[in-house]
Amino acid sequence: MSKAFDTINHSILLDNLLHYGIRGVAHDWFCSYLKNRQQYVDYKGCKSALMNITCGVPQGSILGPLLFLIYINDIANVSKLLHLVLFADDTNIFLSDKSFSNLITLANCELESLSKWFLVNRLSINLTKSNFIVFCTPKMRYDVATANIRINNISLEQVQFAKFLGVYIDEHLSWHKHIQVTSSKISKTNGILNKLHRFLPTFIILQLYNSLMLPYLTYCNCVWGTGSDNKFKSLIICQKRAVRYIAKVSAKTHSLPYFKKYNILKLDDLHKYLVQQLMYKHSHNLLPAPFVNYFNLSHNIHYYNTRHSSNYFIHFARTNVRKNTIKFIGPKLWNALSNDVKESHSILCFRKKLKKILRSKLLGTLPFFLFFSLFFLLPLFLPFSFYLS
Numbered sequence: 001m002s003k004a005f006d007t008i009n010h011s012i013l014l015d016n017l018l019h020y021g022i023r024g025v026a027h028d029w030f031c032s033y034l035k036n037r038q039q040y041v042d043y044k045g046c047k048s049a050l051m052n053i054t055c056g057v058p059q060g061s062i063l064g065p066l067l068f069l070i071y072i073n074d075i076a077n078v079s080k081l082l083h084l085v086l087f088a089d090d091t092n093i094f095l096s097d098k099s100f101s102n103l104i105t106l107a108n109c110e111l112e113s114l115s116k117w118f119l120v121n122r123l124s125i126n127l128t129k130s131n132f133i134v135f136c137t138p139k140m141r142y143d144v145a146t147a148n149i150r151i152n153n154i155s156l157e158q159v160q161f162a163k164f165l166g167v168y169i170d171e172h173l174s175w176h177k178h179i180q181v182t183s184s185k186i187s188k189t190n191g192i193l194n195k196l197h198r199f200l201p202t203f204i205i206l207q208l209y210n211s212l213m214l215p216y217l218t219y220c221n222c223v224w225g226t227g228s229d230n231k232f233k234s235l236i237i238c239q240k241r242a243v244r245y246i247a248k249v250s251a252k253t254h255s256l257p258y259f260k261k262y263n264i265l266k267l268d269d270l271h272k273y274l275v276q277q278l279m280y281k282h283s284h285n286l287l288p289a290p291f292v293n294y295f296n297l298s299h300n301i302h303y304y305n306t307r308h309s310s311n312y313f314i315h316f317a318r319t320n321v322r323k324n325t326i327k328f329i330g331p332k333l334w335n336a337l338s339n340d341v342k343e344s345h346s347i348l349c350f351r352k353k354l355k356k357i358l359r360s361k362l363l364g365t366l367p368f369f370l371f372f373s374l375f376f377l378l379p380l381f382l383p384f385s386f387y388l389s
Contacts, residue, residue, distance in 0.1 A: 004089035175224040183234040193245040225271035226324040279334035
């Protein structure tokens with residue numbers, strides 16, 4: 001939306017407040033809060049005349065965002081087909097159909113109704129920042145020329161990816177763009193660590209890793225962090241490089257022992273750690289309302305008693321795309337945990353036990369590596385005659 005907070009009509013907002021039950025003294029208080037405000041321009045000591053503010057909510061105030069959300073709250077009732085996701089003045093609209101041509105026709109028809117809502121509520125759409133994505137599998141083909149989405153008779157730009165709340169979503173849901181952007185950002189952090197690790201103590205470098213790099217690796221990792229190692233190769237290389245900077249060792253040094261030494265989870269273990277935390281919160285009803293029925297227990301799917309009836313039900317997944325979704329990965333990882341870990345009395349206790357398990361698995365890979373190395377290096381230190389025999 002264009003200048004959304006500045007164009008809110010006071011009369012419409014006050015009517016909305018009445019509709020939601022704010023009446024009497026409380027309604028009079030909001031009238032006083034919005035009206036009888038004045039503004040002027042001061043430029044190099046020259047002041048303009050005072051003018052009354054007839055629209056907009058006071059920005060920088062606590063009530064400003066709340067009043068704006070109340071103002072646009074009924075936008076979701078414009079269409080029964082469109083699914084809207086609202087975040088402040090950014091509106092995301094989703095529509096699906098089996099037929100591509102029918103999808104475009106429905107989209108233009110429903111957007112026309114949405115455009116009328118904006119006109120009635122005296123809001124304007126920023127068409128220069130508005131675009132659309134066609135989500136499909138890589139094998140699906142469609143005529144790009146027919147993908148003509150219009151609002152107010154102006155065609156929107158079709159893009160291959162878009163940034164949504166800090167995550168880059170591409171048209172094939174492969175997360176390649178997000179991984180590419182994340183890799184670029186944490187590479188800059190590695191540049192900082194490279195310059196500082198020679199002059200600062202190890203615990204400071206570790207703190208820099210936790211504050212500058214780890215947030216990029218953990219943010220929404222539950223969604224995009226599933227897949228093969230080849231998919232995350234750039235991120236894995238960056239993380240290993242950072243661990244070597246923390247340990248102050250050469251670039252060719254094996255990094256695995258230092259992950260264990262400094263209690264750093266590898267990228268794949270970090271994904272398991274975050275997903276299993278999500279599952280713990282779901283099993284203890286700590287997630288928001290939309291996630292209540294997102295995962296199902298086995299005894300809710302079938303009513304006969306089995307030894308795994310208390311586990312989460314794992315839905316059938318035919319494709320790799322389906323297998324990489326949180327709805328498939330989450331129950332699978334949760335069911336693999338022991339009852340002692342699942343029944344932790346708090347999230348903090350659960351995190352400690354889970355980290356201990358992941359670190360022990362990391363340590364379990366070290367003996368084989370050492371044995372493998374010694375097996376091939378030992379003959380070099382033995383007499384040549386014995387080596388030949």
